[in-house]
Amino acid sequence: MVSxxxxxxxxxxxxxxxxxxxxxxxxxxxxxxxxxxxxxxxISVRFPKNQVTAIIGPSGCGKSTLLRSxxxxxxxxxxxxxxxxxxxxxxxxxxxxxxxxxxxRHIGMVFQxxxxxxxxxxxxxAFGLRLMGVKGSELEDRVVEALKRAALxxxxxxxxxxxxxxxxxxxxxxxxxxxxxxxxxxxxxLMDEPTxxxxxxxxxxxxxxxxxxxxxxxVVIVTHNMQQxxxxxxxxxxxxxxxxxxxxxxxxxxxxxxxxxxxxxxTGRFG
Amino acid sequence: xxxxxxxxxxxxAQDPWKxxxxxxxxxxxxxxxxxxxxxxxxxxxxxxxxxxxxxxxRADMGPGHTYPFGLSAEAILRQELLAQGYTEEEADFMLQDxxxxxxxxxxxxxxxxxxxxxxxxxxxxTNVYDKRVADFSLAEGLRRWNELKANLQEGERLVLNPWLxxxxxxxxxxxxxxxxxxGVAVWGTVWVLSLALLLAIPVGVGTAILLEEYxxxxxxxxxxxxxxxxxAGVPSIVYGLLGLALFVRGMGLGPSxxxxxxxxxxxxxxxxxxxxxxxxxxxxxSMRLAAFALGATRRQVVFRVVVPAALPxxxxxxxxxxxxxxxxxxxLLLVGAAAYVPFAPTGPLxxxxxxxxxxxxxxxxxxxxxxxxxxxxxxxxxxLLSVLYLLALYLRNRFRREW
Ligand SMILES: Nc1ncnc2c1ncn2[C@@H]1O[C@H](COP(=O)(O)OP(=O)(O)OP(=O)(O)O)[C@@H](O)[C@H]1O
Ligand SMILES: [Mg+2]
Numbered sequence: 001m002v003s004x005x006x007x008x009x010x011x012x013x014x015x016x017x018x019x020x021x022x023x024x025x026x027x028x029x030x031x032x033x034x035x036x037x038x039x040x041x042x043i044s045v046r047f048p049k050n051q052v053t054a055i056i057g058p059s060g061c062g063k064s065t066l067l068r069s070x071x072x073x074x075x076x077x078x079x080x081x082x083x084x085x086x087x088x089x090x091x092x093x094x095x096x097x098x099x100x101x102x103x104x105r106h107i108g109m110v111f112q113x114x115x116x117x118x119x120x121x122x123x124x125x126a127f128g129l130r131l132m133g134v135k136g137s138e139l140e141d142r143v144v145e146a147l148k149r150a151a152l153x154x155x156x157x158x159x160x161x162x163x164x165x166x167x168x169x170x171x172x173x174x175x176x177x178x179x180x181x182x183x184x185x186x187x188x189x190l191m192d193e194p195t196x197x198x199x200x201x202x203x204x205x206x207x208x209x210x211x212x213x214x215x216x217x218x219v220v221i222v223t224h225n226m227q228q229x230x231x232x233x234x235x236x237x238x239x240x241x242x243x244x245x246x247x248x249x250x251x252x253x254x255x256x257x258x259x260x261x262x263x264x265x266x267t268g269r270f271g
Numbered sequence: 272x273x274x275x276x277x278x279x280x281x282x283x284a285q286d287p288w289k290x291x292x293x294x295x296x297x298x299x300x301x302x303x304x305x306x307x308x309x310x311x312x313x314x315x316x317x318x319x320x321x322x323x324x325x326x327x328x329r330a331d332m333g334p335g336h337t338y339p340f341g342l343s344a345e346a347i348l349r350q351e352l353l354a355q356g357y358t359e360e361e362a363d364f365m366l367q368d369x370x371x372x373x374x375x376x377x378x379x380x381x382x383x384x385x386x387x388x389x390x391x392x393x394x395x396x397t398n399v400y401d402k403r404v405a406d407f408s409l410a411e412g413l414r415r416w417n418e419l420k421a422n423l424q425e426g427e428r429l430v431l432n433p434w435l436x437x438x439x440x441x442x443x444x445x446x447x448x449x450x451x452x453x454g455v456a457v458w459g460t461v462w463v464l465s466l467a468l469l470l471a472i473p474v475g476v477g478t479a480i481l482l483e484e485y486x487x488x489x490x491x492x493x494x495x496x497x498x499x500x501x502x503a504g505v506p507s508i509v510y511g512l513l514g515l516a517l518f519v520r521g522m523g524l525g526p527s528x529x530x531x532x533x534x535x536x537x538x539x540x541x542x543x544x545x546x547x548x549x550x551x552x553x554x555x556x557s558m559r560l561a562a563f564a565l566g567a568t569r570r571q572v573v574f575r576v577v578v579p580a581a582l583p584x585x586x587x588x589x590x591x592x593x594x595x596x597x598x599x600x601x602x603l604l605l606v607g608a609a610a611y612v613p614f615a616p617t618g619p620l621x622x623x624x625x626x627x628x629x630x631x632x633x634x635x636x637x638x639x640x641x642x643x644x645x646x647x648x649x650x651x652x653x654x655l656l657s658v659l660y661l662l663a664l665y666l667r668n669r670f671r672r673e674w
Contacts, residue, residue: 076563078488105566115557118580127575128565180565 015248018046030084054233108181114173116165150179171202322646325412435647448640456629458615466532475543503541511602526607546588600627
């Protein structure tokens with residue numbers, strides 16, 4: 001349907017671009033290779049503060065790769081190479097003087113499959129806080145606070161110190177992972193298809209949670225579910241073959257897409 | 272044959288032959304397992320049977336002397352030697368020379384007697400000459416019990432001898448099967464195994480962590496991996512040769528607990544590395560990613576998430592390798608566990624013997640009762656192994672519950 005050669009030269013179609021002053025994260029000309037294989041082609045995009053940005057696109061287009069390059073999780077993949085800049089609050093996180101561990105303490109991440117540690121619910125949520133040296137009653141308060149904000153508290157309050165995180169249902173586990181990520185109050189939360197393994201009710205709970213989180217945090221969410229993108233996000237990026245094809249406010253992108261590929265994808269006519 | 276997709280009652284009918292073949296096949300798969308279990312049960316039963324016998328014995332105590340309560344065994348032995356006509360120098364020399372000393376303690380049993388005709392609480396020294404008059408297998412002995420009993424001579428008695436009794440576990444070895452015990456060998460095994468694990472666990476687990484969590488797919492990792500697999504396959508007697516050259520002679524440790532522990536430690540490392548790596552590999556990658564995403568350093572990921580999650584598997588591996596080490600006789604025969612040792616080790620440089628070596632020595636004796644003593648020894652070893660496996664089970668469950 002489209003050749004990579006054509007796409008590589010493509011200039012991202014932008015509607016109402018985010019002004020620099022409102023951007024929490026500013027990605028500039030990001031290229032990324034897994035060994036010899038290039039996965040991202042010259043991505044430039046801004047993620048606005050206190051808003052939810054959705055990333056959509058066909059499988060293998062580089063959504064997860066882009067998300068992981070925002071908190072340097074890609075560094076863990078052997079043979080990865082990155083060019084370009086990712087400015088977080090104006091600081092290029094790929095600057096050689098930057099410690100990726102410090103970056104990840106500022107940026108939370110929730111994965112596609114719930115991955116609680118084989119520890120108690122309490123210890124799961126306390127993990128990041130303990131890394132920051134939080135102890136005693138403050139630790140306890142912040143764990144409870146995070147469980148409440150992740151809408152899990154009511155279900156686990158009488159057993160959260162004893163029960164293993166692995167004993168929870170899939171939806172509860174994912175909310176536990178969200179609680180674990182937000183316990184350290186990261187200004188930016190990255191979510192990679194957080195509801196793809198969940199039933200509609202659990203999905204609903206997590207979407208509500210995202211709308212709630214938006215008040216305090218900036219969220220970037222990868223999703224295959226276009227209704228979900230439409231429901232929770234303020235802005236949407238559409239990617240294809242490692243290229244950012246189009247970005248703009250969610251309603252605009254879904255109702256008046258400018259690029260023919262975007263339109264084909266959101267109307268379900270995409271190859 | 273009708274292969275249309277329209278369902279008919281026939282298309283759901285069971286093929287009796289297929290079902291039968293399935294059943295036969297399933298049974299055929301279970302058969303070897305049952306066979307193995309049956310053989311094991313047979314072996315255990317046979318050992319149990321051999322460890323009990325019916326005996327006619329005469330206790331020939333030799334000249335015995337009593338000594339006041341409170342004297343040390345050594346002081347008593349010294350007086351006994353003087354009474355036998357040795358000079359003081361000779362007696363002291365014999366007690367200081369380890370070989371002489373061992374022989375003396377084997378021949379002269381120093382016991383605490385509670386009720387002697389001279390009053391309670393006296394030490395008695397006896398030259399031990401327990402005599403076997405006859406030894407019968409359990410079946411024959413029980414069958415002929417009354418006949419044997421009727422024919423007993425003066426000073427003889429008929430006993431049902433369960434060789435594995437309480438005192439067998441604590442008695443030192445002896446030249447007489449009637450007084451031989453496994454106490455010294457049990458303590459030797461405890462000492463050697465503990466020290467061996469003290470070496471093998473940190474090195475083995477550390478290597479596994481290095482390979483699995485730090486080096487991963489590197490060239491060094493592959494090199495180490497190949498070597499480890501080869502090491503795990505090296506016959507244990509080769510480790511014995513290595514231990515003899517390196518520890519006994521090279522480092523001048525002699526036939527000591529420490530030399531044996533170092534040798535067995537080396538032998539245990541590859542198994543521990545392999546099982547610990549498997550336990551680490553079983554921890555899903557998503558756990559590591561979750562910890563990294565929370566801003567953990569590699570060290571924090573490894574020691575706060577991966578190792579705790581892998582601990583049950585690692586513990587099992589360590590216990591399995593300990594079980595293997597307990598049964599090793601070959602390498603220890605080379606590094607000096609062969610001699611009769613009358614005392615339990617008191618430190619890393621003590622002389623020692625271990626259970627399998629003791630069993631081996633008993634079996635190679637020509638008095639037939641030593642086969643019974645060996646059977647009792649084998650039972651002790653099996654008991655010890657069972658305790659280890661139960662410990663493994665308990666620890667696994669405990670760690671599970673803490674998750
Ligand atoms: N660890 C890796 N090593 C090598 N190549 C990778 C790796 N991860 C991803 N890729 C490649 O990079 C490209 C983008 O992958 P990515 O996972 O970002 O896609 P995605 O848009 O998230 O897909 P999906 O919707 O299926 O999750 C793919 O072609 C994939 O094969
Ligand atoms: Mg993905």
